[in-house]
Amino acid sequence: MASRDEDVSVTMETRVLPVDSQHPAPEAIAQAAQLIRAGEVVAFPTETVYGLGADAWRAEAVQRIFEAKERPAHDPLIVHLADVTWLPQVAAHVPPVAHELAARFWPGPLTLVLPRGERIPDVVTAGGETVAMRVPAHPVALALLGAAEAPIAAPSANRFGHVSPTRAEHVLADLDGRIPLILDGGPTPVGVESTVLSLVTPTPTILRPGGVSREALLAVLGEVAVRERPISPDETIPSPGTLDQHYAPRANVRFYTGPRAVVLPALRAAAFELEEQGEHVGLLIAEEDRAALAGAPGVVQTLGAQGDVTTIARQLFAALRALDAAGVSVILARDFGSAGLGLAVRDRLTRAAGGDVIRVA
Numbered sequence: 001m002a003s004r005d006e007d008v009s010v011t012m013e014t015r016v017l018p019v020d021s022q023h024p025a026p027e028a029i030a031q032a033a034q035l036i037r038a039g040e041v042v043a044f045p046t047e048t049v050y051g052l053g054a055d056a057w058r059a060e061a062v063q064r065i066f067e068a069k070e071r072p073a074h075d076p077l078i079v080h081l082a083d084v085t086w087l088p089q090v091a092a093h094v095p096p097v098a099h100e101l102a103a104r105f106w107p108g109p110l111t112l113v114l115p116r117g118e119r120i121p122d123v124v125t126a127g128g129e130t131v132a133m134r135v136p137a138h139p140v141a142l143a144l145l146g147a148a149e150a151p152i153a154a155p156s157a158n159r160f161g162h163v164s165p166t167r168a169e170h171v172l173a174d175l176d177g178r179i180p181l182i183l184d185g186g187p188t189p190v191g192v193e194s195t196v197l198s199l200v201t202p203t204p205t206i207l208r209p210g211g212v213s214r215e216a217l218l219a220v221l222g223e224v225a226v227r228e229r230p231i232s233p234d235e236t237i238p239s240p241g242t243l244d245q246h247y248a249p250r251a252n253v254r255f256y257t258g259p260r261a262v263v264l265p266a267l268r269a270a271a272f273e274l275e276e277q278g279e280h281v282g283l284l285i286a287e288e289d290r291a292a293l294a295g296a297p298g299v300v301q302t303l304g305a306q307g308d309v310t311t312i313a314r315q316l317f318a319a320l321r322a323l324d325a326a327g328v329s330v331i332l333a334r335d336f337g338s339a340g341l342g343l344a345v346r347d348r349l350t351r352a353a354g355g356d357v358i359r360v361a
């Protein structure tokens, strides 16, 4: 679509090309790979979220990702590899533990941070001395990597600060007119971004919880640290994906943590109070919570059964976008614990809330 807003970068026609998620047609992949080889950007599905990719060897191609997303230059990108044999081309040094983790979790939602190889341009690492990389577990992403014959630098395919896209229509809503092509492989199976694990710290450290759980990493590593998120925006932030106010819908998010027996009545009371004040409330809850909130005002969006954090993670971003589409002004969300993917869900909701976390006891 031509200029939908004033922005000069909204100038091109964005094509959406449907592909089978398991057996993508070679012609569709060839078209996407051709664009990557020509130094263009392409949105494609991974198992986590949709990515916006460019040839990682070419600074001017990667620069287009930043322009399309309006992403600040200090936020580094993840480099996607077709397989583990590409690792030594991207990282300067590959410790044995990286090979162990790759053997166990690749292809999969684990990103490793290693010393940067000299061929990687500055724009990919935001000038830093480390580079983040992974092999994605999605047939479309793997086919594209194979056909492009280059590593693909790709952050999530959303406008900077927005909720990450788990469907092609989310990408289109954010980037229509800014990118030439979206490969539509349907909804992404994991639904939250990869776990970012630094291997340059003395103890392997989770910089961002994601699709591979802390428990799964512990089983391989024996010891894993979890980096605390910065509490104030003016702290020095080595990995800007960890900024507060990220993954944010339009509505204000209030995130309630604590025992369910106390959280649900607190949500209920807040829903009544806010609607009284003229707000339009959205409730982000588990299936089992419906009964406790029956009769409360607002739009209810359930994520899954409360113990099923895998499903909850898969539904999370689409649910936030759906509540925005429903026109709510405030989203009241509950916590789902820290086990498994619960930690990633908690991280994203904390950031969607921009620090507006209410602990009830």
Ligand code: AMP
Residues within 6 Å of the ligand: 075, 076, 077, 078, 113, 125, 128, 130, 131, 132, 154, 155, 156, 193, 196, 207, 208, 238, 239, 240, 241, 242
């Ligand atoms: P996105 O795919 O949009 O979540 O963006 C990629 C994210 O990967 C960044 O925001 C960081 O959180 C992380 N990342 C990329 N490169 C590095 C790196 N060299 N060190 C630490 N984190 C990184």
Ligand code: MG
Residues within 6 Å of the ligand: 155, 156, 164
């Ligand atoms: Mg992102």
